[in-house]
Amino acid sequence: MINSQPEQTLLREPCRLLITGGAGFIGSNFVHHWCNNYKRDRVVVLDALTYAGNRQNLASLENRENFRFVKGNICDRAFIDSLLQEENIDTVAHFAAESHVDRSILGPDAFIQTNVVGTFTLLESFRHYWMSRGQPQSDRFLHVSTDEVYGSLAPDDPPFTETTPYAPNSPYSASKAGSDHLARAYYHTYGLPTIITNCSNNYGSYHFPEKLIPLMCINILLGKPLPVYGDGQNVRDWLYVGDHCRALDVVINQGKPGETYNIGGNNEVKNLDLVELLCQLMDELAPHLPVQPSTKLITFVKDRPGHDRRYAIDASKIKRELGWTPQETLLSGLRQTIAWYLNNRDWWQPLLSEEYQAYYQKVYGIEAIK
Numbered sequence: 001m002i003n004s005q006p007e008q009t010l011l012r013e014p015c016r017l018l019i020t021g022g023a024g025f026i027g028s029n030f031v032h033h034w035c036n037n038y039k040r041d042r043v044v045v046l047d048a049l050t051y052a053g054n055r056q057n058l059a060s061l062e063n064r065e066n067f068r069f070v071k072g073n074i075c076d077r078a079f080i081d082s083l084l085q086e087e088n089i090d091t092v093a094h095f096a097a098e099s100h101v102d103r104s105i106l107g108p109d110a111f112i113q114t115n116v117v118g119t120f121t122l123l124e125s126f127r128h129y130w131m132s133r134g135q136p137q138s139d140r141f142l143h144v145s146t147d148e149v150y151g152s153l154a155p156d157d158p159p160f161t162e163t164t165p166y167a168p169n170s171p172y173s174a175s176k177a178g179s180d181h182l183a184r185a186y187y188h189t190y191g192l193p194t195i196i197t198n199c200s201n202n203y204g205s206y207h208f209p210e211k212l213i214p215l216m217c218i219n220i221l222l223g224k225p226l227p228v229y230g231d232g233q234n235v236r237d238w239l240y241v242g243d244h245c246r247a248l249d250v251v252i253n254q255g256k257p258g259e260t261y262n263i264g265g266n267n268e269v270k271n272l273d274l275v276e277l278l279c280q281l282m283d284e285l286a287p288h289l290p291v292q293p294s295t296k297l298i299t300f301v302k303d304r305p306g307h308d309r310r311y312a313i314d315a316s317k318i319k320r321e322l323g324w325t326p327q328e329t330l331l332s333g334l335r336q337t338i339a340w341y342l343n344n345r346d347w348w349q350p351l352l353s354e355e356y357q358a359y360y361q362k363v364y365g366i367e368a369i370k
């Protein structure tokens, strides 16, 4: 089976990698993955440090010779042009995005700006720079996307494949769909070596508290209500973030330009079942919880508008062609994630800021967590 190999065994030239959104959740996990596995590569992180970006996530890498953090916006064409040239980049891993569905419902503007205009700006800048260097075929532009672009599945529908028609239902997924189409078009029109990945819901370390799993863990620790949307029967397919990073590694190193790869965890779970499982694990792993059993905190709240019922990914293409499969089960991944949140209170406590509480009030209409 082919798999992601450390550089000693995988005969590859060092690359010069630009990682956008590398201070966010998946981006920072990916930066750590790459720096641990490919020590000779130059890694440049570009991030605007929005509410979701946190330079602390990369603190342990800041003094490395082959690492650079640059604060900047992917919509700034002149800035991207000069950064690509200055750093002689040959590989782009593009994570930067507005990523939360509930925020896209409250205010779609930033989603169109960053996800559509920003991705276009990055593609256009990289295309000109790539052409000026004689169009090297070994260059890569990895566009990291989501399964949400495929829309919602009925209970008995087969999982999404790479040929499932796009049917996005939220401003977030619509903006990601737009960016996917641009990445695809740049391959077909200009030959730019783009690759698209569409992944299911991730969880793990450095996950901002607004998303389901960290929100539930933190609210359990604080003894606050656990807000479950609607009837709690919506299904998501959960993947541990470390497995996603390994998948992106094989896609960059072995994937074929112009292709799309679906990435998923084979872990379809109903939201309510997941929250109950988290309660059970937290009761077991967290000492001195304010409310026990934690299931007492479960509170059904008004449903999210346009809430997609079910996502499920068929990840057989990436398994067949690139040899990737997830290593973590849902239970092993959740245990690691909970341990991380228990040991890193200093990381998440400051994120429960006034801005976060104002957001929380708007979405849930109930007392903000403190």
Ligand code: NAD
Binding pocket: 020, 021, 022, 023, 024, 025, 026, 027, 046, 047, 048, 049, 050, 051, 052, 053, 054, 072, 073, 074, 075, 094, 095, 096, 097, 098, 099, 100, 114, 118, 144, 145, 146, 147, 176, 198, 199, 200, 201, 202, 203, 208
């Ligand atoms: P995140 O919100 O945690 O991080 C996004 C990062 O992008 C932040 O560091 C932010 O500061 C940065 N950013 C935002 N706008 C920017 C701009 N204009 N210029 C530069 N940087 C900017 O998101 P995430 O969950 O890590 O997701 C990363 C990518 O993976 C996104 O493209 C998302 O669509 C995709 N994805 C996420 C999931 C998931 O479950 N979280 C699943 C599949 C795909």
Ligand code: TYD
Binding pocket: 101, 102, 201, 210, 211, 212, 213, 215, 227, 228, 229, 234, 235, 236, 271, 304
């Ligand atoms: P989320 O983590 O926001 O990811 P996405 O919407 O991109 O799938 O939500 C995962 C699921 O959990 C989704 O069906 C919405 C639901 N959910 C709740 O029930 N309560 C919450 O407070 C949140 C944030 C999400």
